[in-house]
Amino acid sequence: MSSTADSATEALPGTEDADDLVVLARQAILDDKRAVFGYELFDRSTSSSSHTAASDAAMLFNALCYAGAEVLGNQKVVFINCTHASLAGGHLELIHPEKVVLEVPALAANATPEQIEQLLPTLQALRARGFRLAFSQDVLRRAYGNWLPLASFIKLDMLAIKPQLIEPLVKYVQANSQATLVAEKVETAEQHAHMASLGVKLFQGYWFARPSMVKAQTIRLAQANIIQLINLVRQQASTAEIEDLLKKDPTLSFNLLRFINSSGFGLSCEVTSFRHAVMILGLKKLFRWAALLLTTSRKDGAPPAVGQTAVVRGRLMELLAAELLPKEECDNAFVVGVFSLLDSMLGMPMEQALESVALPESVQDALLHNQGVFAPFLELTKACESGDDEAFARTAEALHLSNRQVNWAHLQALAWAESLTAEA
Template sequence: MSIISDALTPMKPPPGDADNQVVIARQAIVDDTRTVLGYELFDRSTSPSQHTADSDAALLFNALSFADTETLVGNKLVFINCTHESLAGGHLELIHPDKVVLEVPPIAGHDPALIAKMAEVMQKLHKEGFRFAFNHTVLTRGYAPWRPLAAYVKLDLMVLSSDKVEAFVQFARSNTNAQLVAEKVETGEQHKLLASYGVKLFQGYWFAKPTMVKALTIRPSQATIIRLINLVRNQADATELEDLLKRDPTLSFNLLRFINASGFGLNCEITSFRHAVMILGMHKLFRWAALLMSTSHSGGPPPAIGHTAVVRGRLMELLTAELLSPEECDNAFTVGVFSLLDSMLGVPMAKALESVELPEPVVDALQHRRGLYAPFLELTEACERGDDAVFARVANALALSSRQVNMAHLQALAWAESA
């Protein structure tokens, strides 16, 4: 689960111990009117020296999982630095290619065989809709196989002298269809010179310094994720998968947040756990679980909070079973199981709910304690704390007998214990 900070802050080193924090730096790529084309993202939760295929996957997962992606990149392009190994990673199947530009570095040693092999990998991704950005090395002789794939070519002004830049610009225009980006532009003179060569896109301190977006994260325990992976590998049916999601609020919250995020590319809102499983399918659900595993730690939220949330969800589902429609019962479960999100995240409920798309009646119950589900939540909490007065008042208003409520509570406790 993720809560994005309200404001972007100037980039500075993240705290030393930040297991529960994701820190993503972004730097704008702009045109000559300073209109933002996109943002290059950098993972500041780890050292740059730890840039690996796994860190690439984690960065994409974290960046594109934010329900409030508007804060991070809006509807702009996302430029992600990739290792060669990560281009073959299954995590790319989980994202919408229209939103991402993959920045690919040159091959160490410029080995022709490796250049050709990597061109084949990128051609497959290109057919799926992914675009690529390369540095100026792609304009040299050995990288001819890569040039037809270039959507963007970056010219590093910290490396290239002004006379070399002009030659590269002319060559790129004649031999690629790529848009040129002058990067590490730090002065007005550099901007003016590159603009005179016809370069239209710019990145650097002259336009915008990197800023950071910080997010607090709560991941499910690794044991729970392993259970999900095993169910998927054994081709469990949707009912079994839904049952596991219902029993772990952090797991279900992460899935709904991810599948509703703009990076996934869906045009409809997913609010049911079963619907989420059906939309993803087994293959992508496995990929998602594997990525979640790689970005999780061995802990998770305090067990007592998660257990209480599960009991609340199941009790609300049982209480509404004979009074509401099946869809409304699903929503009642969601109200109960997410009713402790504020405690799990350590933020007000209104802030917690920014991280996931939920139906308005669910939000009304959780945030404002009003609407269809509010009295069921109030009754559930009265059962939890043994408040006889509230119990009697709300049960009477809902036309539920004490015996009905108590039996449902016992069933909910037993169901949660069997998780």
């Protein structure tokens, strides 16, 4: 939410491929003793000013996997700007909630009370998982009354608020909320002194520090090895078997150790062995991490459009199956969707691609023969993707799913997949 500015860039030694370079900025948030309380992160990897669910996920994933403690500030709190779509993103499943504050923007000025209310369950779920939420002064408006109790932080923009309104707003928050106030865009000593006199304890702005830039080099990964890792996880392979694969692929194992030792993961001790990393992460999170790598790995520098489509299919099939099938079958539905484009991703016929991946017979029946329990779900998923109204109506009716159920699941799947896909 805070303003940013260009500053001197700290370059890494050696030559760099611009396509593989992560550039992140961080701006300090200071307490009343001018000690660093936390950092707000900004993505500077592209020249685009657009802020999307995909860029949210990419920045957080890159900060965890590539920039590490230099950006995250070791044990300091990290503030991340979010879009409303990214608040439901799968990337948040990999983050320790205590390490991250999610900055939630207000809706557009013409948003209806119903639209504001629709986001409330998502925000409540995030708080229940342990995430802290930060809002701008917009949360003090009457329309956002149900959001206010969820606020851990409220940021007051010193450039946007009329001076005569600052003291009444501070007193209102102190009387009606448990949130900690942050004075942001503080640009003068007078502003700082005034806010401090009102009892504000946290400060951010050019008066204290401009954003500093940090570069980090990403590492391209072999898709075949990621597929093999997913295969082992799906088979619930032993830690030793997974460790053997990691030992054979230095880039894969390096990325895993760097991720699990990042501040955002929340460990109190450093993990130095592959075995320890696998045991701590667990199969479920290891699967999510591998799926994220698969969809963000690039070939010849091209964006992983096919991988993103595959993840949309997987998530949509998982959500649709949850309406009708047991939980264990929902996991297999996800695999059918994710692997339905495996031939395109690996550049080989589906039969050949599946030879290297051990899958349940029901999954293979759907992928190879369009038969079995998952076949109609895959057909419906493809109809959503292509806009084939006839196929959509036929398969939805056969599965006894309403248009509303399918369309809502599709929107959720698109948001989730977008949040997993790092921009090239």
